[in-house]
Amino acid sequence: MKLQENTLFAGRYSLRHILGKGGFSEVWLADDLPTGLLIAIKACVESSADEAAKRAKAFAAEYALTFSLRHENLLLPIFFEVYQDIPCLIMPYCEGGSAGRLVGKLSEQEAWKMMRDVASALDYLHSLEPPLVHCDVKPGNILAGPGGSYLLADFGICRKMNPLTSATEAPERSVGTPAYMSPERFVRGAAPAKASDIFSLGASMYELLTGSAPFGDKGGIQLHKGADLLLIEGDRSPALKDLIMRCLSKDACSRPSAAEIKSAAIAELADKPPAPTNKLRLHLPPILARLNNYQLMLAAWAILAIACLSIIACIALLSSR
Numbered sequence: 001m002k003l004q005e006n007t008l009f010a011g012r013y014s015l016r017h018i019l020g021k022g023g024f025s026e027v028w029l030a031d032d033l034p035t036g037l038l039i040a041i042k043a044c045v046e047s048s049a050d051e052a053a054k055r056a057k058a059f060a061a062e063y064a065l066t067f068s069l070r071h072e073n074l075l076l077p078i079f080f081e082v083y084q085d086i087p088c089l090i091m092p093y094c095e096g097g098s099a100g101r102l103v104g105k106l107s108e109q110e111a112w113k114m115m116r117d118v119a120s121a122l123d124y125l126h127s128l129e130p131p132l133v134h135c136d137v138k139p140g141n142i143l144a145g146p147g148g149s150y151l152l153a154d155f156g157i158c159r160k161m162n163p164l165t166s167a168t169e170a171p172e173r174s175v176g177t178p179a180y181m182s183p184e185r186f187v188r189g190a191a192p193a194k195a196s197d198i199f200s201l202g203a204s205m206y207e208l209l210t211g212s213a214p215f216g217d218k219g220g221i222q223l224h225k226g227a228d229l230l231l232i233e234g235d236r237s238p239a240l241k242d243l244i245m246r247c248l249s250k251d252a253c254s255r256p257s258a259a260e261i262k263s264a265a266i267a268e269l270a271d272k273p274p275a276p277t278n279k280l281r282l283h284l285p286p287i288l289a290r291l292n293n294y295q296l297m298l299a300a301w302a303i304l305a306i307a308c309l310s311i312i313a314c315i316a317l318l319s320s321r
Contacts, residue, residue: 001084001085001086002045003015003018003026003028003043003045003086005017005018009028009030009041009043009083010081010083010088011083012032012033012034013030013031013032013033013039013041013090014030014031014033015028015029015030015041016028016029016030016031017029019040022140024044024045024046024051024055025042025043025044025045025055026042026043026045027040027041027042027043028040028041028043029093032090038093038095039078039090039091039092039093040090040091040092040093040094041088041089041090041091042059042077042088042089042091043086043087043088044056044059044086044087044088045086049085052085052086052087055087056082056087058156059080059087059088059089060080060087062077062080062089062155062156062158063077063079063080063089065132065155065158065160066155066158069124069125071120071121071124072120072149073117073118073120073121073124073145073149073150073151073152074121074124074125074151074152074153075091075092075094075143075145075151075152075153076091076155077089077090077091077155078090078091078092091153094143094144094145094151095144096143096144096145097143097144098139098140098141098142098143098144099114099139099140099142099143099144099150099204099208100139100140102139102208103139103207103208103211104208104209104210104211105208106205106208106209108235108236108237108240109269111205111208111209111236111240112240112265112268112269113148113149113150113265113269114142114150114205114208115201115205115243115261115262115264115265116261116262116265116266116269117149117150117151117152118137118142118150118152118201118204119201119258119259119261119262119265120258120262121151121152122134122137122152122194122197122198122201122258123257123258123259123262125158125197126194126197126257126258130160130161130162131160131161131194132158132159132160132161133158133159133160133161133192133193133194133196133197134152134155134158134197134200135157135158135159135175135176135192135196135197136154136156136157136158136175136176136177136180136200137152137180137197137200137201137204138177138179138180138200138203138204139204139207139208141153141154142204157175157176159191159192161193161194176192176200177219178217178218178219178221179203179207179213179215179216179217179218179219180199180200180203180204180213180219181196181199181200181219181220181221182195182196182198182199182200182219182220182252183199183220183221183222183223183224183250184196184220184252185220186219186220186221186224193252194257194258195252195253195255196252197258198247198255198256198257198258198261199220199247199248199249199252199255201247201261202214202244202245202246202247202248202255203219203220203247203248205244205247206232206244206248209232209234209236209244210232210233210234214229214230214248215227215229220250223250229245229248231245232244232245237268239264239268240268243256243261243264247261
């Protein structure tokens with residue numbers, strides 16, 4: 001069965017148009033007629049019966065793995081079914097699309113927000129018992145969610161870590177998107193670990209800021225071959241550049257944890273000035289405009305203390321006469 005626009009799928013989903021393709025799957029925008037909701041359908045359209053059966057098993061495993069997950073920065077499937085031999089996952093629709101549309105266009109502020117949200121999702125996954133490794137963090141799997149948030153999606157190759165070895169079971173072959181894969185994942189028999197997700201996040205952010213993945217489509221394997229990582233150029237803060245470069249460290253132990261990245265992003269965003277509005281704004285002298293809220297508070301207290309001391313001195317002077 002081939003999916004087509006303006007047709008009814010599974011007796012309830014009115015297909016609008018295709019949103020994207022990848023491998024054996026297509027993602028469609030559809031109306032869920034009983035609820036009136038807009039949803040996305042990820043369907044396996046491979047004609048081979050054997051391949052369809054494999055994908056049905058994989059989709060079912062993805063749905064089972066994510067069924068009990070709950071986090072505001074995860075985009076999770078809400079239903080799984082097989083209709084006329086077509087396995088599919090039903091997901092919420094994100095109108096903003098993927099971060100792939102922002103490659104080379106991401107602002108400093110949005111970069112910190114994206115790192116905060118994706119790192120928050122990874123911190124949640126990595127803190128589960130047993131921990132989960134996403135294994136495929138990339139711009140195409142980061143979606144713009146409601147209220148300016150970012151969501152991590154697609155758990156098709158997500159793996160549980162072995163609590164005894166702090167790594168996942170080694171797959172029969174390396175799976176993922178090579179351009180964003182860490183160097184250790186190219187070693188035969190190696191299994192992805194938490195630090196692998198951190199490298200992938202770093203590679204994603206590097207591409208979003210510079211317009212190119214750090215090692216093209218070859219990924220972290222280039223670090224094993226002695227390749228040098230080009231520094232991030234442009235008008236970006238040293239803090240942002242340094243954090244991304246640390247994520248891309250060849251040594252997995254040198255990479256920050258997801259919790260560290262989230263904390264750093266929250267701290268940076270707290271120091272960022274609010275977006276311009278039409279409200280009356282206080283114009284500070286240049287020397288004060290460079291201070292953050294905490295530093296301004298200290299300055300205010302210092303000025304108040306000096307004023308109080310001046311008043312006390314004046315009173316003492318007058319009393320002595």
